[in-house]
Amino acid sequence: MYLIIVYDAEPKRGIKLLKFLRKHLIWIQNSVFEGEVTKSQLELIKYEIKKIINNEKDSVIIYRFESQKYTSREIVGLDKNSTDSFI
Amino acid sequence: MYLIIVYDAEPKRGIKLLKFLRKHLIWIQNSVFEGEVTKSQLELIKYEIKKIINNEKDSVIIYRFESQKYTSREIVGLDKNSTDSFI
Numbered sequence: 001m002y003l004i005i006v007y008d009a010e011p012k013r014g015i016k017l018l019k020f021l022r023k024h025l026i027w028i029q030n031s032v033f034e035g036e037v038t039k040s041q042l043e044l045i046k047y048e049i050k051k052i053i054n055n056e057k058d059s060v061i062i063y064r065f066e067s068q069k070y071t072s073r074e075i076v077g078l079d080k081n082s083t084d085s086f087i
Numbered sequence: 088m089y090l091i092i093v094y095d096a097e098p099k100r101g102i103k104l105l106k107f108l109r110k111h112l113i114w115i116q117n118s119v120f121e122g123e124v125t126k127s128q129l130e131l132i133k134y135e136i137k138k139i140i141n142n143e144k145d146s147v148i149i150y151r152f153e154s155q156k157y158t159s160r161e162i163v164g165l166d167k168n169s170t171d172s173f174i
Contacts, residue, residue: 004150006093008117008167029146030095030118046163053164059116060163063091076133076147077140080095 002065003042005033007049009058016052017060021045029080036068089152090129092120094136096145103139104147108132116167123155 005025007017014031021027024045025035037045042064049060065071092112094104101118108114111132112122124132129151136147152158 004091006116006119008119009164029093029148032093032095032148046161049163055164057165059165059167061116061119062161062163064159064161072151074133074149074151076136076149077096077142078144078146080146 001039001042002036002068002071003034003045004063004065005045005060006063007031007053007058007060009053009060013052013054013058017049020048020052027081088126088129089123089155089158090121090132091150091152092132092147093150094118094140094145094147096140096147100139100141100145104136107135107139114168 003025005021007014007021008031009017017031018027021033024037024041025033028034042062046062053060090112092108094101094108095118096104104118105114108120111124111128112120115121129149133149140147
């Protein structure tokens with residue numbers, strides 16, 4: 001399945017999410033990741049996210065798609081993924 | 088069609104994007120919006136986004152779906168949409 005994950009977390013935990021998520025998914029922009037995963041990878045990702053975040057302060061949204069063929073993505077402005085080399 | 092829009096913009100323009108996008112879409116989290124739009128609404132949204140952002144610094148990603156039926160959304164942690172009343 002294909003995932004888009006966006007998060008809104010306080011900086012300390014945001015950095016942890018960034019470091020963890022880029023092991024499994026493609027960094028797209030700011031706090032947005034995408035990628036193809038298996039069901040067990042998804043379970044692992046959710047498990048780790050729950051360990052990292054503060055449930056009362058942080059929010060992570062996981063959009064799940066059966067395939068990528070129904071989606072299109074358009075970037076208006078800067079393509080951060082191709083320009084930010086610090087990640 | 089159904090849209091998910093995420094943006095990464097400097098605060099001054101981020102506020103303008105927020106104010107503009109919430110007229111057309113549902114605010115989900117931080118810099119994430121969703122909603123059903125017509126083709127002409129999408130054109131308007133893209134036109135306005137281009138007017139607001141700085142092309143060399145800001146980035147807006149528009150995910151487009153033919154329908155919502157292939158998607159699922161799961162929130163891990165806080166549901167900001169139901170808790171943040173300041174928006």
